Amino acid sequence: MFRIVVVEDEPLILQSICEKIRSVDPDFKIVGEYENGEFAMLELELVKPHVLLTDIYMPVMDGLTLIGHVKKNSPSTVCAVLTGYRDFEYARRAIELGVSDYLLKPPLNDILAKFLGEVKARLWQNQALVEGELLRQWANRQEDDRGASVGLKDSAKEYFYFTRYMVLYEWMPRQLAGTAREHEVWQVDDLLLEGEKIYRIPFESDGRRAVVIGVHVQSDERLQQFADRAAMTAGASAACIAAASVNRLSSGLFPALAKLQRRVYSGFPLEGRRSLLVHDSKPALGEASLVVTASLGHELISLLLKERKSDFLKRLELLFQTEPWRLATRAQWLQSLLFLIDSWKLQHVEFARRLAEIHWRDDLEDAVWGAEDSAALVQSLKELFGSIYEWVHGGKELEALWTDELKSYLETCYMDNISLTTLADRYSLNASYLGRVFKRKYGHSPIDFLIQVRIDRAKKLICDKPRLLFKDVAELVGYTDPFYFSKLFKQWTGQTPREFKKQTAAE
Numbered sequence: 001m002f003r004i005v006v007v008e009d010e011p012l013i014l015q016s017i018c019e020k021i022r023s024v025d026p027d028f029k030i031v032g033e034y035e036n037g038e039f040a041m042l043e044l045e046l047v048k049p050h051v052l053l054t055d056i057y058m059p060v061m062d063g064l065t066l067i068g069h070v071k072k073n074s075p076s077t078v079c080a081v082l083t084g085y086r087d088f089e090y091a092r093r094a095i096e097l098g099v100s101d102y103l104l105k106p107p108l109n110d111i112l113a114k115f116l117g118e119v120k121a122r123l124w125q126n127q128a129l130v131e132g133e134l135l136r137q138w139a140n141r142q143e144d145d146r147g148a149s150v151g152l153k154d155s156a157k158e159y160f161y162f163t164r165y166m167v168l169y170e171w172m173p174r175q176l177a178g179t180a181r182e183h184e185v186w187q188v189d190d191l192l193l194e195g196e197k198i199y200r201i202p203f204e205s206d207g208r209r210a211v212v213i214g215v216h217v218q219s220d221e222r223l224q225q226f227a228d229r230a231a232m233t234a235g236a237s238a239a240c241i242a243a244a245s246v247n248r249l250s251s252g253l254f255p256a257l258a259k260l261q262r263r264v265y266s267g268f269p270l271e272g273r274r275s276l277l278v279h280d281s282k283p284a285l286g287e288a289s290l291v292v293t294a295s296l297g298h299e300l301i302s303l304l305l306k307e308r309k310s311d312f313l314k315r316l317e318l319l320f321q322t323e324p325w326r327l328a329t330r331a332q333w334l335q336s337l338l339f340l341i342d343s344w345k346l347q348h349v350e351f352a353r354r355l356a357e358i359h360w361r362d363d364l365e366d367a368v369w370g371a372e373d374s375a376a377l378v379q380s381l382k383e384l385f386g387s388i389y390e391w392v393h394g395g396k397e398l399e400a401l402w403t404d405e406l407k408s409y410l411e412t413c414y415m416d417n418i419s420l421t422t423l424a425d426r427y428s429l430n431a432s433y434l435g436r437v438f439k440r441k442y443g444h445s446p447i448d449f450l451i452q453v454r455i456d457r458a459k460k461l462i463c464d465k466p467r468l469l470f471k472d473v474a475e476l477v478g479y480t481d482p483f484y485f486s487k488l489f490k491q492w493t494g495q496t497p498r499e500f501k502k503q504t505a506a507e
Contacts, residue, residue, distance in 0.1 A: 002123055002133070005032040005047060007040045007054035007063065008082060013106055017053070017082070024113040027120055037061030039498045041069055042470055042486040046496065049077060050129065051119055055105070056083040060469060067097045076129065078119050082107070130155045135201045135212065138253040156250065162197075162214030165246045166223055167253070168230050169210040169260035170239060173268070173330075175370030186211070186230040193217060210257065218245055220277065227275035237372065240268045244278040266331045271373050290328055290336035292319070301344045305351065309389050313382050320378045333377070334368045354392045358440040360384070380432075387436060402427055403441050406434075410446065414453045415478040420446060454478055455492050458485075462501050470497050 004021065008014040018030050031047040034040040038060045040052075052070055054063040067079045080101040100122075101115055123129060134156055168186065189198065192213070199212040213226065227243035234241065242260040246252040256278075263278050296319065303312035319325065325333070338361070345352035363384050371377035406427065410418070423446055424431035439445045444452065454477040461473050474485035490496050495503065 001027055001029045001137075002050045002120065003031040003047065004028045004051040004053060005034070005040060005044070005049040006030060006082075007032075007034045007037060007052070007058070007066065008105070009035050009055060009058040011035065016106055017112075020107070020109055020112050021116065024109055025116040025120070028116055034498065037063060037066035038469060038471070041066055042482055043496050043498065044070065044074070045483060046487065046490055048074075050123055051078045051080070053080050053082050053103075056081055064097060067099060071098050076126065078122065080115065080119075124155065127159060131159050131199055132202045134160070135199060135249075135253070138249050139201050139203070139210075139257055141254060160199075160214065160249055162216070163247065164215050164218040165249060166213040166215055166218065166226060167210060167244050167246055167256055167260065168213070168226060169242050169244075169257060169264060170208070170230070170234065171261055171264045171268075172207045172236060172239075173369040174207055175366055176236065176238065176372075187233040188213075188226055188229045191222075191226055191229060208261075210260075212246075212249065212253070223277055224275070227277065231273040231275040234273050238269055238271055239273045240264045240276065241274070242267070242276045242278055266329065268330045270326075270328065270330055270333070270371070270377060288332070289339060290324055290332050292336060292340050297340060297343055298347075300340075301347060301351070304344075304389055304392065305348065307393060309386065312389065313386060316385055317378060317382060320381065326374060330368050334365060337364060337368070337381075351392060355388070358388075358391055359443045360388060360440060362443075363387075363436055363440060383432065384436065387433075387440065391440070402429070403438055406438060406446065407442065407449070410450050411453055414450060414457060415476065417478070418447075418450055451488065451492065455489060458489065458497070459493075459500065462497060463504050466501065466505065473497070 006014060006017055006021070008017060014033055014035065018033055021028055021030060028051070031049055032040060032043060034043075036058045037054070040054070041061065044052075052067065054066055056063040063081060063083070067081075070077050070079055075098075079097070079099050080103060081099050082103050082105050084105050100119070103111065103115060107115070168188075188211075192198070193216055196216060197214045199214070201210045201212060203209060215222070223243050223245060227241050230243075231239060231241040242263045244256045244260055246256045259278050263276055267274060267276050300312065300315055300319075303315060328336075341355075341360075341364075345355060367377065367380040367384055371380055406423065409426075420431050420435055424434050427434060435445050435447075438449070442449060458473050458477045461468060461476060470486065471482040474480070474482045477485075479485040479488075486497055489500070493500060
């Protein structure tokens with residue numbers, strides 16, 4: 001199904017055109033209905049349309065300016081002009097911008113059907129686009145292709161003609177995303193036999209990438225060979241590549257990716273690169289937990305409660321340096337540490353009560369998944385357990401002084417250019433320590449707390465001043481890039497600024 005965006009400043013005409021599109025051609029899905037060019041421009045990156053149908057004369061931003069932006073950032077998007085003006089000069093400018101059609105509004109059903117048919121025929125010729133759209137659909141739903149259009153089914157048969165496929169999958173934890181080299185391509189092309197082909201899956205969320213490989217010869221040995229090569233050429237110092245075989249992509253890709261994700265999560269190494277195979281006949285089991293004996297657990301909690309901080313941290317470090325821990329996966333570290341702390345909570349009610357006052361689990365996950373290597377992980381865990389020690393032994397009053405002040409500063413100066421580094425300099429504290437303590441007290445890192453404050457202020461501005469442009473709203477809450485603001489607003493609220501504005505206006 002192809003995605004289309006319609007931009008028209010007259011609500012009744014906008015509604016009519018969208019209804020006609022839905023009725024005359026089910027192969028087009030309307031992913032955006034906008035009343036001016038600014039609304040559309042801010043959300044194009046989110047909805048990623050194949051086709052843009054826009055009016056020319058509109059308030060805030062006209063259609064030609066919008067088309068110019070689209071052609072600059074997404075040249076493959078088909079653009080068409082919708083206008084009530086028989087103006088040759090505007091038509092000439094639209095053609096110069098690469099507009100494919102010029103429709104007079106309101107378009108009649110047969111005219112609109114002819115336009116959509118011609119656009120669709122053009123889109124079907126873009127093999128890479130159709131392949132990506134098919135893979136995107138198969139990768140994001142479990143259903144078979146029974147609801148797909150005839151054209152889509154025919155293209156699936158034409159472009160995906162192999163009887164056997166291999167899937168290579170990589171997932172990068174968000175805490176490690178900054179350590180990977182962007183746009184790194186796995187160097188596996190030389191492993192292909194003649195006639196075999198690689199298809200890349202266009203994931204919509206960050207942190208995942210995968211390819212489907214159509215093969216003539218399939219075996220565990222070949223699957224391992226591709227997985228090993230992908231791991232060897234991965235763009236991060238720590239990486240895990242999982243591989244699986246799939247026969248029918250339309251029904252088998254979604255469950256295969258789910259199983260691969262579970263396997264990559266459980267097998268993600270602390271250091272180095274790892275490759276794993278996943279078989280349909282075997283469940284994707286996780287790694288076993290690390291063993292912490294009852295006597296060692298008792299020794300550690302005793303040292304903590306007896307206020308022997310130095311001995312407590314030294315004993316922890318010795319545990320972390322043993323061979324089973326050094327060779328363990330990140331999931332094993334996290335699972336084992338959670339079990340250890342939970343066992344302390346069961347044994348000591350007061351310890352459990354004090355620990356319940358802080359958000360330590362998020363800190364632990366960040367430490368485990370964000371460490372670049374084993375030395376960094378051990379250091380982060382020593383700092384975390386040191387902070388837990390201080391909290392248990394009455395550090396609450398001391399931390400309250402600067403954390404409360406920092407919270408107030410973020411709530412009042414949210415429009416300033418603020419980063420974790422500038423906050424650390426302002427309060428003369430280590431950035432890692434500042435972020436950890438603040439998150440433990442308020443449940444969010446300082447930057448996440450700042451984002452929430454800005455989003456809340458933006459909501460209030462949209463409600464109180466509905467005529468304010470979204471780019472002005474963005475600037476008033478501290479964002480100079482309106483596109484980034486719109487994307488962030490969507491991530492935090494589940495709605496775009498336009499959708500939020502429309503919803504509040506209707507209430």
